[in-house]
Amino acid sequence: MVGQKLFNQWQEVALPGYLAEELESIVGDTVAIEDRFYKYVSFGTGGMRGVLGAGINRMNIFTIRRVAQGLAQYITSNGEVAMNRGVVVAYDTRQFSYEFAIETARVLGANGIKAYIYKEARPTPQLSFTVRELNAYAGVVITASHNPKQYNGFKLYGEDGAQLTPLYANEIIQHMETVEDIFLIEAAEQLMLEQQGLLQWILEEMDERFLEKLLTLKEKNQNDMSMKLVYTPLHGAGLRPVCEGLKAFGFEHVYIVEEQAVQDGAFPTVPYPNPEEVAAFEYAMKLGKEVGAELLLATDPDADRLGVAVRNNGEYELLTGNQLGALLLDYILKTKQQNGTLPTNGAMIKTIVTSELGTQIASHYSVETMNTLTGFKYIAEKIAEFEESGSHTYVFGYEESYGYLIETFARDKDAVQVALKVAEMATYYATLGKTLLDALNGLYEQFGYYKEALVSKTFEGKQGQEQMKVILNNFRQQPPVEIAGFGVARLEDYLVGEVTHADGYKTMITLPKENVLKFMLEDGSWIAIRPSGTEPKCKFYFGVKGDSAQQAIDKIEQLKVSIL
Template sequence: MWKDEYKRWKDFSDLDENLSVELEKIVEDEASLEDAFYKNLEFGTGGMRGKIGPGTNRMNIYTVRKAAEGLASYVNDQGMSKRGVAIAYDSRYMSKEFAVETAKVLGRHGIPSYVFTSLRPTPELSFAVRHLKAAAGVVVTASHNPPEYNGFKAYNEDGGQLPPAQAEVMIDFVNKVENELNVEAADQKQLEQDGLLRWVDEDVDTAYMEALKTVSVRDDLPKDLSVVFTPLHGTARHLVEQGLKQNGFNSVHIVEEQATPDPEFSTVASPNPEEHQAFEMAIDQGKAVGADILMATDPDADRLGVAVPDENGEYKVLTGNQTGALLLDYILGQSASIPENGLLVKTIVTSEFGRVIADSYGISSLDTLTGFKFIGEKIREYEQSGEYKFLFGYEESYGYLVKDFARDKDAVQAAVLAVEAAAYWKSQGKTLVEALDTLYQKHGYFLEDLKSVTLEGKSGADTIEKIMNDFREADIQEAGGKKVMAVEDYSTTVRQLVQEGTTEEIDLPTSNVVKFILEDDCWFCLRPSGTEPKIKFYYGVKSTTRGESEELLAAVKATVDERLHAII
């Protein structure tokens, strides 16, 4: 019962003073108390993320200590405690405090921590784990969530987010911590004196910047491109600026109002480059300076949004699928040499556009489950086997990886390559929008969309489960006038071939996802978010013209919406 958990906290004599004050503020609000205590903040395959505040279902020093205790057990179990753990954090409330709390718990177990002196992007943490040869890594971030959120993301010794097998071990250790209030943390000053809390900064920065040079495909392009960049109050400014400068792009205009780290993200409704409103200031500045390309990164700099002028001179924000297609085509089309065993890795909800482009260059493609940890896992697998050479990985949600010196999506790499691709196409007399049209004319007009439905609290979680069960059990024969050819249920890893009446196995890990494959390269997919109280609906269609694809997309969405509304 949540009331028992609340009482346990209320009666704890050494409760943190700030959390005690916050708890007192909601003591008369039973709904808020229930939401704060009705469950433990879940530590899943991607770590944990939640609202900051008192309670077992909140991000606070005690739930962070619980996660850190589980991480310490994991590292010791792997026999890698001497290698230590790299820790980074973003600009959110309590980020540095949570990073230090993590180090204090690890230090109590004799595990050294390498903690950045100031905020750093997630991809640099991924790089740092590998560079420092650490046993694991942690980033304290809630990515693009609202200001009241924070999170704890765990990384393995390869610099990737924990894949399922490792995550299960880690989750089991976290769940074995019976009382988060009793997890012991060592004294910070003593850890510093003993060398168990080591502060890092410029050395890792320098090494990352050197690796970033390898992202460039061509060094013979004109460098007269005008760039506007906004880090959206996050971590990316320095690395993106320096990365572009070392590649010779000096006409870079920073949106200064959004350049300072700010946990409130005060100039945007959401610090998410997927949201067009996040580009409003960049667009105004772009018009003022006549910029060729606008770029925005989320707070922890693992996602990149791009906007470029259209035929009317208005800035068009590209989708993640479109940017990924352009970057992929630039790599394959302009690299001096491409290995025959080169590989594109994307997710099951990412456009088929990338696969078609890769096919046209004779390059293999591979789908993974949603989440960049699965792409990182494949990079490591093929690095060890030598079967394939990783060339590019991306997902529709603005995440890209060009070079595998990091093993998570890297907006800094993507920004450097996007500017270079824009410079190339400018030298050909085209904008990126025109380059995209060229690809559509060659491969077909792919169009995608995403709809997120937010359903908060316990009742919301129950509704999301109801929606997933309904679509799984329904006998859906068509959507938008297109026949259903197959239904892929990743919870059972079974693909039902509807027209043939047969089934086959899906060679991927289990996940709470259902995908409907329609005729003529169309599809839609349902997936509850692993980090937010949302269920996501993904759509993809293909036709010969934009108009036809828009009509087809609307029709498929209407079919899904009709069923959704009948449920909720």
């Protein structure tokens, strides 16, 4: 058994105590050994993410060194200029995030590549901004985003501040695969790298520059900032920039959830630090009721995702990512139109599993909608295309999983930007005597009652991964012609890049290939099936449009029952 052989090799190495103890605890447990050693941690959407622990299928200093070495070889292959431009390294508040950031810098330094490393935890969007600001060749942020505490990860960014697209990511994977012995990767001493100028610490100046850019989002005619807001960073890296940003915007009554302002990777107050979940708002809702707040804001540990809850009859209602995206899009386009700054060639970008309500809103303002695959790197890729060709002007981009980008000084989803804009938007509607829920209902009345749902099925370990492949293959080889009583108008298979219409006619998909199936039904409803690129899950997305809220709810439930 390959797993047992690697396990034995790891036991013979002088490991850090906590890793050695973990291996000792699974001696004789063939299932646990196989799970840790049957493959390397996958390098998928946005980089590498996995459970902390010992083994090649775990996040530890050795698997971090392997991906850092792959990055180093990639940069070195691009010449001395690339090496001198260096890599910006940031990290969130998770367990071992700081240590993994240092290991990354040590490996880069051993290869003669400069690393700019943050002194304190900072958000992913600030890393993206900093890569661009320092004209670095690449960027790394150590984070597992909104995953539970036992996870960590390695997100990789190109010189434009965007996550690497598959073309470049595959080059790094090829370099990683040339590493023959994970324990022989050289990691230079930190002090020596500091003395040589190959490790340079950054913080205050970049914080100031980032804040300056954030202030460019503020609408000049917004004067009433008296609304009461509650913000929770969920123990993460959003604390400083979000608080500083709200203060600089002029908000006078911002209440911080103190228990969750403690930067702690164990996430002691919330088992799953995901602002998509109502449970993540428990402390914020309690504080909100105490102070009479209208709006609750929550960022995930690396502050690239924002969750929002709005007061409704004394309680708080959490907006979905699709709902918040629609509200932001409408508000941004409306204010641009009022200010005379709405471009004639404007484009809004969303993912193929994001609500079609945004398409309707954009069309109302004569803004074109473009769809991309899931992953903000594809939205960033379109922004770069616009800049190069001048064909379109970017006005907004978002995905249903609580990721949004307003201004392009960052090239990844940015919860810091959006937290400030949502607070401003809520204030705008308050001056009209409305809440964000009122504004949302206005959009439904104007464009139709759109509703979406996501169901994730978990497939742990090697056996689970095989089971997930079988499910996708079954849908491909025997696609349904009818779902919940509605005929399938077309099947979009993004893995083969082909659309099969109900009459058998086939057309091509121009997007990159990815393992996604999307069924478009004759009534305009749709279902998409996609394995996660960072978690052992298969995701089932549902989208409908109804003449009323209840009709939309009923349709969603019918689709779920039919598929699941």
